[in-house]
Amino acid sequence: MANSRQQQLSTKAQRRAAQRSEEMRKQQAAARRRTRLLVAGGVILVIVVVVGVLVAVGLNSSSSKSPSSTAASTDVISSVTGVPQSTFDKIGAGDIKARPSTISSTPLTQNGKPRVLYAGAEYCPYCAAERWAMVAALSRFGTFKDLGQTQSSGTDVYPNTATLSFHGASYTSKYLAFTGLELQDTNGKTLDTPSPADGKLISKYDAQQYTGAQSGGIPFVLMGGKFVISGASYDPAVLKGLSHQQIAQQLSDPSSDVAKAVLGTANVITSDLCQLTKNQPAKVCSSPGVVAAK
Numbered sequence: 001m002a003n004s005r006q007q008q009l010s011t012k013a014q015r016r017a018a019q020r021s022e023e024m025r026k027q028q029a030a031a032r033r034r035t036r037l038l039v040a041g042g043v044i045l046v047i048v049v050v051v052g053v054l055v056a057v058g059l060n061s062s063s064s065k066s067p068s069s070t071a072a073s074t075d076v077i078s079s080v081t082g083v084p085q086s087t088f089d090k091i092g093a094g095d096i097k098a099r100p101s102t103i104s105s106t107p108l109t110q111n112g113k114p115r116v117l118y119a120g121a122e123y124c125p126y127c128a129a130e131r132w133a134m135v136a137a138l139s140r141f142g143t144f145k146d147l148g149q150t151q152s153s154g155t156d157v158y159p160n161t162a163t164l165s166f167h168g169a170s171y172t173s174k175y176l177a178f179t180g181l182e183l184q185d186t187n188g189k190t191l192d193t194p195s196p197a198d199g200k201l202i203s204k205y206d207a208q209q210y211t212g213a214q215s216g217g218i219p220f221v222l223m224g225g226k227f228v229i230s231g232a233s234y235d236p237a238v239l240k241g242l243s244h245q246q247i248a249q250q251l252s253d254p255s256s257d258v259a260k261a262v263l264g265t266a267n268v269i270t271s272d273l274c275q276l277t278k279n280q281p282a283k284v285c286s287s288p289g290v291v292a293a294k
Contacts, residue, residue: 032095068186069150079248081139090254092292094264100227108225109178114276120219121184123153126232127219128163133265158236224276234261268292
């Protein structure tokens, strides 16, 4: 009787695990479908956005932030963009789970500089995780302005993950150009629309299209036409239950799980960006953390 009871419990546990796995698979598939629909409808949406902008200007009611985000706090921005190089050096590749894939493509540039194209969505928990590393890495080459602060959907996996937002933000660098697109807000409302050219790039190098793809269509990052990220580079669970301030604070502690995941990913991204910038700035590209991340 005892053995029979244990077998029944084991069977039920296996069924529950299988159900959870199937639910996650469906959620990721739904995210990919949403991304493809947004990209495929890029031209139409551009027209809609232009009309919307004209109306907004006429009513003098435009806003640089989405309804589900606010301006990022000074303390949070200072912590994530000003991580000491010594902290990066202690972490190296850290706890990154998936490195960018290398592709053969026409160089992606803007004004003579290698260009980084990011496409994500504020509701997306995988994007929520990746943005911390993206901001930390890109801040070693330039300066962000008007970053937003938001959290991922409360009804998706890794619910309410604290994160930043590229919607309404700008980036200045002598080494790189950056385009950050947030396709939808936390509530699924359309935000940024890819240009026809960017829409083609996203479709061409989506996770379904190239060898070595990770699961998930977003976040999508194309770096200089040479490296691609699709999906989170580290486990978003490391950010579970943490506020924006707590995540930012832990970045200064190289022994924390958050720093190992976020800054390890940032070092790997930095090492790829250094290949695009011909190892400039030298102080960053030759640092022990970046060298170790290669």
